[in-house]
Amino acid sequence: MELNQIGFFQFDNLVQGRVPFYLLDLDTSISAWYKGMAARHLENITVPCTLDTAVPLVEEKKLPFHFALVVLDKDESQAPVVAQKLEAAGFTNVFVVKGGILGMEKERQG
Secondary structure (H helix, E strand, C coil), X not given: CCCEEECHHHHHHHHHCCCCCEEEECCCCCHHHCCHHHXXXXXXXXXXXXXXXXXXXXXXXXXXXXXXXXXXXXXXXXXXXXXXXXXXCCCCCEEEECCHHHHHHHHHHC
């Protein structure tokens, strides 16, 4: 199964544009990267979770299956597993951050 991936710049556009999506955060922290309205948006859309709690947390929100979900972990080792579980549960708009937070840091620094 091929996963949808986004990098830092696509992710940043979502946050800065305050696009509705949920960030499934597998033990990372990017809150220091954002200030003002973008920081508040990020705070409102972040769902801290684990491999085992991600799908139940999303399901309890009663989201439409096409709602955008972005999965972020440290190094893209766990995010694909969560993305596959979400897709198996019927969610159709699931994205993994390429390289996890470490990949974002590299891309962000240019």
